[in-house]
Amino acid sequence: MxxxxxxxxxxxxxxxxxxxxxxxxxxxxxxxxxxxxxxxxxxxxxxxxxxxxxxxxxxxxxxxxxxxxxxxxxxxxxxxxxxxxxxxxxxxxxxxxxxxxxxxxxxxxxxxxxxxIAEFERELMLERQREGIAKAKVDGKYKGRQPTARAKAEEVMQLRAEGKSANDIVAALGISRASVFRILAEADRT
Structure with missing residues:
Protein backbone atom coordinates (compact mmCIF):
# COMPACT_ATOMS: atom_id res chain seq x y z
CA MET A 1 0.00 0.00 0.00
CA ILE A 117 -28.26 22.94 -4.20
CA ALA A 118 -26.36 23.31 -7.49
CA GLU A 119 -28.71 20.88 -9.23
CA PHE A 120 -31.74 22.72 -7.78
CA GLU A 121 -30.37 26.08 -8.97
CA ARG A 122 -29.83 24.67 -12.46
CA GLU A 123 -33.37 23.25 -12.63
CA LEU A 124 -34.84 26.61 -11.55
CA MET A 125 -32.78 28.42 -14.18
CA LEU A 126 -33.90 26.00 -16.91
CA GLU A 127 -37.54 26.31 -15.82
CA ARG A 128 -37.33 30.13 -15.99
CA GLN A 129 -35.68 29.85 -19.40
CA ARG A 130 -38.45 27.56 -20.72
CA GLU A 131 -41.13 29.91 -19.35
CA GLY A 132 -39.43 32.90 -20.97
CA ILE A 133 -39.21 31.15 -24.33
CA ALA A 134 -42.86 30.09 -24.15
CA LYS A 135 -43.95 33.66 -23.37
CA ALA A 136 -41.77 35.06 -26.16
CA LYS A 137 -43.29 32.57 -28.62
CA VAL A 138 -46.82 33.60 -27.61
CA ASP A 139 -45.84 37.26 -28.06
CA GLY A 140 -44.31 36.44 -31.46
CA LYS A 141 -40.86 37.59 -30.36
CA TYR A 142 -39.06 34.24 -30.31
CA LYS A 143 -38.10 32.63 -33.55
CA GLY A 144 -35.51 30.21 -32.19
CA ARG A 145 -32.01 29.73 -33.45
CA GLN A 146 -31.78 30.18 -37.19
CA PRO A 147 -30.30 27.15 -38.98
CA THR A 148 -27.32 28.87 -40.59
CA ALA A 149 -25.69 25.86 -42.22
CA ARG A 150 -28.87 24.24 -43.59
CA ALA A 151 -29.74 27.54 -45.27
CA LYS A 152 -26.55 27.08 -47.29
CA ALA A 153 -27.30 23.50 -48.38
CA GLU A 154 -27.71 24.42 -52.06
CA GLU A 155 -24.39 26.29 -52.02
CA VAL A 156 -22.70 23.28 -50.37
CA MET A 157 -24.08 20.97 -53.06
CA GLN A 158 -23.03 23.37 -55.84
CA LEU A 159 -19.46 23.68 -54.53
CA ARG A 160 -19.23 19.90 -54.10
CA ALA A 161 -20.45 19.44 -57.68
CA GLU A 162 -17.63 21.78 -58.76
CA GLY A 163 -15.20 19.35 -57.13
CA LYS A 164 -14.44 21.42 -54.03
CA SER A 165 -13.18 19.62 -50.93
CA ALA A 166 -14.92 19.80 -47.55
CA ASN A 167 -12.19 22.18 -46.33
CA ASP A 168 -12.73 24.45 -49.36
CA ILE A 169 -16.49 24.51 -48.67
CA VAL A 170 -15.92 25.32 -44.99
CA ALA A 171 -13.64 28.22 -45.95
CA ALA A 172 -15.95 29.53 -48.66
CA LEU A 173 -19.21 29.41 -46.66
CA GLY A 174 -18.06 29.87 -43.08
CA ILE A 175 -19.80 26.77 -41.74
CA SER A 176 -18.37 23.82 -39.82
CA ARG A 177 -17.00 20.62 -41.36
CA ALA A 178 -19.67 18.69 -39.46
CA SER A 179 -22.37 20.80 -41.14
CA VAL A 180 -20.86 20.18 -44.58
CA PHE A 181 -20.79 16.41 -44.03
CA ARG A 182 -24.32 16.43 -42.56
CA ILE A 183 -25.67 18.27 -45.62
CA LEU A 184 -23.86 15.90 -47.98
CA ALA A 185 -25.10 12.84 -46.07
CA GLU A 186 -28.70 14.12 -46.14
CA ALA A 187 -28.41 14.71 -49.89
CA ASP A 188 -27.13 11.14 -50.40
CA ARG A 189 -30.16 9.76 -48.51
CA THR A 190 -32.65 11.54 -50.75
Missing amino acids: TNSALVGYARTSTTDQKAGLAAQLRDLEQAGCTKIFREELSSVAATRPQLEAAIEWVREGDTLVVTKLDRLARSVADLVSITEELRRKGVGLRILAMNLDTSTPTGKLMLNLLGS
Whole structure:
Protein backbone atom coordinates (compact mmCIF):
# COMPACT_ATOMS: atom_id res chain seq x y z
CA MET A 1 0.00 0.00 0.00
CA THR A 2 1.28 3.47 -0.85
CA ASN A 3 1.55 6.36 1.56
CA SER A 4 -1.14 8.96 1.19
CA ALA A 5 -0.15 12.56 0.67
CA LEU A 6 -1.66 15.93 1.48
CA VAL A 7 -1.42 18.00 -1.70
CA GLY A 8 -2.10 21.73 -1.56
CA TYR A 9 -3.50 24.09 -4.16
CA ALA A 10 -3.18 27.87 -3.77
CA ARG A 11 -4.48 30.53 -6.15
CA THR A 12 -4.65 34.30 -6.21
CA SER A 13 -6.44 36.34 -8.84
CA THR A 14 -3.52 38.62 -9.68
CA THR A 15 0.21 38.81 -9.18
CA ASP A 16 -0.45 41.86 -6.96
CA GLN A 17 -1.88 39.61 -4.26
CA LYS A 18 1.48 38.29 -3.01
CA ALA A 19 0.41 38.52 0.65
CA GLY A 20 -2.70 36.43 -0.04
CA LEU A 21 -0.66 33.78 -1.82
CA ALA A 22 1.92 33.75 0.98
CA ALA A 23 -0.84 33.29 3.58
CA GLN A 24 -2.32 30.37 1.61
CA LEU A 25 1.08 28.73 1.24
CA ARG A 26 1.72 29.14 4.98
CA ASP A 27 -1.67 27.62 5.89
CA LEU A 28 -1.21 24.72 3.48
CA GLU A 29 2.25 23.97 4.88
CA GLN A 30 0.87 24.13 8.43
CA ALA A 31 -1.88 21.69 7.41
CA GLY A 32 0.88 19.22 6.45
CA CYS A 33 0.90 19.52 2.66
CA THR A 34 4.04 17.95 1.25
CA LYS A 35 3.47 19.22 -2.32
CA ILE A 36 1.78 22.50 -3.23
CA PHE A 37 0.59 23.66 -6.63
CA ARG A 38 0.16 27.43 -7.01
CA GLU A 39 -1.03 29.84 -9.63
CA GLU A 40 -1.67 33.53 -9.97
CA LEU A 41 -4.61 33.98 -12.29
CA SER A 42 -8.29 34.80 -12.17
CA SER A 43 -10.74 32.00 -11.44
CA VAL A 44 -12.59 33.00 -14.62
CA ALA A 45 -9.57 32.05 -16.75
CA ALA A 46 -10.50 29.41 -19.29
CA THR A 47 -8.03 26.96 -17.82
CA ARG A 48 -6.23 26.69 -14.54
CA PRO A 49 -3.16 24.65 -15.49
CA GLN A 50 -1.86 24.20 -11.95
CA LEU A 51 -5.25 22.99 -10.67
CA GLU A 52 -5.38 20.55 -13.56
CA ALA A 53 -1.81 19.47 -12.73
CA ALA A 54 -2.71 18.98 -9.06
CA ILE A 55 -5.73 16.84 -9.94
CA GLU A 56 -3.60 14.84 -12.37
CA TRP A 57 -0.82 14.42 -9.76
CA VAL A 58 -2.91 13.15 -6.82
CA ARG A 59 -3.32 9.42 -6.40
CA GLU A 60 -5.80 7.18 -4.63
CA GLY A 61 -5.72 7.83 -0.89
CA ASP A 62 -4.30 11.36 -1.26
CA THR A 63 -6.16 14.49 -0.14
CA LEU A 64 -6.28 17.77 -2.06
CA VAL A 65 -6.19 20.69 0.38
CA VAL A 66 -7.26 24.30 -0.26
CA THR A 67 -7.56 27.15 2.20
CA LYS A 68 -10.94 28.46 1.02
CA LEU A 69 -13.64 27.28 -1.35
CA ASP A 70 -13.29 30.28 -3.68
CA ARG A 71 -9.62 29.39 -4.24
CA LEU A 72 -10.72 26.08 -5.78
CA ALA A 73 -14.05 26.47 -7.55
CA ARG A 74 -15.77 29.14 -9.65
CA SER A 75 -19.26 27.97 -8.68
CA VAL A 76 -21.03 25.19 -6.85
CA ALA A 77 -21.38 23.33 -10.15
CA ASP A 78 -17.62 23.70 -10.72
CA LEU A 79 -17.01 22.38 -7.20
CA VAL A 80 -19.23 19.38 -7.85
CA SER A 81 -17.35 18.66 -11.09
CA ILE A 82 -13.95 18.89 -9.39
CA THR A 83 -14.99 16.76 -6.43
CA GLU A 84 -16.53 14.14 -8.72
CA GLU A 85 -13.22 13.87 -10.56
CA LEU A 86 -11.39 13.56 -7.23
CA ARG A 87 -13.89 10.94 -6.01
CA ARG A 88 -13.36 8.85 -9.16
CA LYS A 89 -9.64 8.87 -8.40
CA GLY A 90 -10.22 7.95 -4.75
CA VAL A 91 -8.89 11.34 -3.58
CA GLY A 92 -10.32 13.33 -0.68
CA LEU A 93 -10.80 17.10 -0.45
CA ARG A 94 -10.19 19.36 2.54
CA ILE A 95 -11.26 23.00 2.64
CA LEU A 96 -9.51 24.48 5.67
CA ALA A 97 -11.71 27.56 6.21
CA MET A 98 -14.90 25.46 6.17
CA ASN A 99 -13.40 22.59 8.15
CA LEU A 100 -14.76 20.36 5.39
CA ASP A 101 -13.09 17.02 4.75
CA THR A 102 -14.73 14.62 2.30
CA SER A 103 -13.02 11.66 3.95
CA THR A 104 -15.49 12.06 6.87
CA PRO A 105 -19.20 11.27 6.79
CA THR A 106 -20.06 14.90 7.70
CA GLY A 107 -17.82 16.21 4.92
CA LYS A 108 -19.48 13.91 2.38
CA LEU A 109 -22.90 15.07 3.59
CA MET A 110 -21.94 18.74 3.23
CA LEU A 111 -20.60 18.15 -0.26
CA ASN A 112 -23.75 16.27 -1.27
CA LEU A 113 -25.85 19.16 0.05
CA LEU A 114 -23.81 21.60 -2.04
CA GLY A 115 -24.29 19.35 -5.08
CA SER A 116 -28.04 19.16 -4.48
CA ILE A 117 -28.26 22.94 -4.20
CA ALA A 118 -26.36 23.31 -7.49
CA GLU A 119 -28.71 20.88 -9.23
CA PHE A 120 -31.74 22.72 -7.78
CA GLU A 121 -30.37 26.08 -8.97
CA ARG A 122 -29.83 24.67 -12.46
CA GLU A 123 -33.37 23.25 -12.63
CA LEU A 124 -34.84 26.61 -11.55
CA MET A 125 -32.78 28.42 -14.18
CA LEU A 126 -33.90 26.00 -16.91
CA GLU A 127 -37.54 26.31 -15.82
CA ARG A 128 -37.33 30.13 -15.99
CA GLN A 129 -35.68 29.85 -19.40
CA ARG A 130 -38.45 27.56 -20.72
CA GLU A 131 -41.13 29.91 -19.35
CA GLY A 132 -39.43 32.90 -20.97
CA ILE A 133 -39.21 31.15 -24.33
CA ALA A 134 -42.86 30.09 -24.15
CA LYS A 135 -43.95 33.66 -23.37
CA ALA A 136 -41.77 35.06 -26.16
CA LYS A 137 -43.29 32.57 -28.62
CA VAL A 138 -46.82 33.60 -27.61
CA ASP A 139 -45.84 37.26 -28.06
CA GLY A 140 -44.31 36.44 -31.46
CA LYS A 141 -40.86 37.59 -30.36
CA TYR A 142 -39.06 34.24 -30.31
CA LYS A 143 -38.10 32.63 -33.55
CA GLY A 144 -35.51 30.21 -32.19
CA ARG A 145 -32.01 29.73 -33.45
CA GLN A 146 -31.78 30.18 -37.19
CA PRO A 147 -30.30 27.15 -38.98
CA THR A 148 -27.32 28.87 -40.59
CA ALA A 149 -25.69 25.86 -42.22
CA ARG A 150 -28.87 24.24 -43.59
CA ALA A 151 -29.74 27.54 -45.27
CA LYS A 152 -26.55 27.08 -47.29
CA ALA A 153 -27.30 23.50 -48.38
CA GLU A 154 -27.71 24.42 -52.06
CA GLU A 155 -24.39 26.29 -52.02
CA VAL A 156 -22.70 23.28 -50.37
CA MET A 157 -24.08 20.97 -53.06
CA GLN A 158 -23.03 23.37 -55.84
CA LEU A 159 -19.46 23.68 -54.53
CA ARG A 160 -19.23 19.90 -54.10
CA ALA A 161 -20.45 19.44 -57.68
CA GLU A 162 -17.63 21.78 -58.76
CA GLY A 163 -15.20 19.35 -57.13
CA LYS A 164 -14.44 21.42 -54.03
CA SER A 165 -13.18 19.62 -50.93
CA ALA A 166 -14.92 19.80 -47.55
CA ASN A 167 -12.19 22.18 -46.33
CA ASP A 168 -12.73 24.45 -49.36
CA ILE A 169 -16.49 24.51 -48.67
CA VAL A 170 -15.92 25.32 -44.99
CA ALA A 171 -13.64 28.22 -45.95
CA ALA A 172 -15.95 29.53 -48.66
CA LEU A 173 -19.21 29.41 -46.66
CA GLY A 174 -18.06 29.87 -43.08
CA ILE A 175 -19.80 26.77 -41.74
CA SER A 176 -18.37 23.82 -39.82
CA ARG A 177 -17.00 20.62 -41.36
CA ALA A 178 -19.67 18.69 -39.46
CA SER A 179 -22.37 20.80 -41.14
CA VAL A 180 -20.86 20.18 -44.58
CA PHE A 181 -20.79 16.41 -44.03
CA ARG A 182 -24.32 16.43 -42.56
CA ILE A 183 -25.67 18.27 -45.62
CA LEU A 184 -23.86 15.90 -47.98
CA ALA A 185 -25.10 12.84 -46.07
CA GLU A 186 -28.70 14.12 -46.14
CA ALA A 187 -28.41 14.71 -49.89
CA ASP A 188 -27.13 11.14 -50.40
CA ARG A 189 -30.16 9.76 -48.51
CA THR A 190 -32.65 11.54 -50.75
